[in-house]
Amino acid sequence: MSYHALEPVPLYGPDFAADPHAVYAKLRQGGPVAKVEIAPGLPAFLVLSYQAALDLLRDTDTWSKNPSVWQETVPKDSPILPMLQYRPNVLFNDGAEHARLRSVITDSFSLIEPHDLRRRTIEASDMLLRNFAERGTVDLVTEYARPLPLVLFNALFGMPDHHSPQLIRTIAGMMEATEPDEAIAAGAEFEQYVLELVTLKSEKRGPDLTSWFMDHPAGLSLEEVIHQIVLTMAAGHEPTTNLTSNALSRMLSNPDYYSTLSGGALTPRDAVNDVLRNEPPMANYSAHYPRHNVRFHGTWIHANQLVLVSYAAANTEPQTGTGLPGAAALGGPHEPAGMRTGAAPSDGGSHLAWSAGPHACPVKQPALLIAVTAIERLANQLCDIQLTVPRAELEWRAGPFHRALAHLPASFTPLTPDQAGVTPWTSSSRTRRHATSPATAGPA
């Protein structure tokens, strides 16, 4: 019997989180499109093959990003709605409206100079390092990779530094809430943060993303500005956290990487490329809905049904080509062996970690720079850092969309503020703070 004929396979829960590639391998037995469940009783189709993924992502005549019809079929309290329900932002719109909203984000990010982003990332890294450097132990997910993009966004969107703990607290509150009341309270606090930000920038513009969103020739309304800020922070936070922490987990558990801390062969950039291919931070997403009934790579799909693309499965689809040494060396449960033909370890080769087509990540280069810089900074400051739990025993967060470590415990020789040489206490203060770009700059 083909696997296709069985009940939809759950993409939630501990089994999938523990070994997603085993699930993708079984699903592939039924063909390039599989039936899955993304929450109890909530079905979706999952595209597993690289070619089928590209066909879908590029065919905007057949596929829409707008979930409005589909979401009417979903219980209002479904846990997946926050990721999938319609909002007037770049992710859920098609065509001209999508292009209009997207131009605001791409134009505004293009105003951030790479050297300035690098400097700000180093400052954010050092700020976090100072919280645990004296301790000699750290959870690299909760104390470094997860807060880091938020410290950075707080600055890039133009909020004073003392607001970053508020942003970190509200996002952690939304992610870690165990009761609906807690999640609602954290959500309200996040809303308050964004309102304060927009009020601040309405009164006085600065060289920051919020001001550039407001002044963009696309002419966003205030409500649209708020939606683009929320989306950009949400779209940027989780995958950047996962890219950083998944790469750190690989570096700190593979001697080929580990020796790089004292001059070995593989670099943080290699670790990042390894993750992009084999463990993409966004594992399954790209929610699309057919505009009409369609037969897609052998499967009939009704209009407005939910179809997700598995970037993780497409990237690791078994090929006739050779494997990637970095991945194979790591092992672990069902570490994918098949790689796309022609893949080069140095540049990551062809993969879909950033998606493809009109909705591909518009902030790819800045995101890469942030993750690589954050890893380099940590490795430079804590040069004997090592994991305290073997990688194979690390806990992954359950959920269909992200490949996300729950924790990444590590230890190192403690640093002290009065230590000779460069430390997180002395190094950042030597970099002079200046604006992201000239105060008068704005999207043309």
Ligand code: HEM
């Ligand atoms: C500074 C960090 C980042 C920001 C601000 C950001 C922002 C965005 C935005 C605004 C979109 C929506 C684009 C559209 O609909 O046209 C998007 C899409 C996407 N981003 Fe990023 N991103 C960041 C980092 C990352 C990282 C680290 C990854 C993973 C490697 C990633 C993977 C993706 C993917 C796969 C999509 C397509 C969304 C989908 O599946 O529907 N992004 N990103």
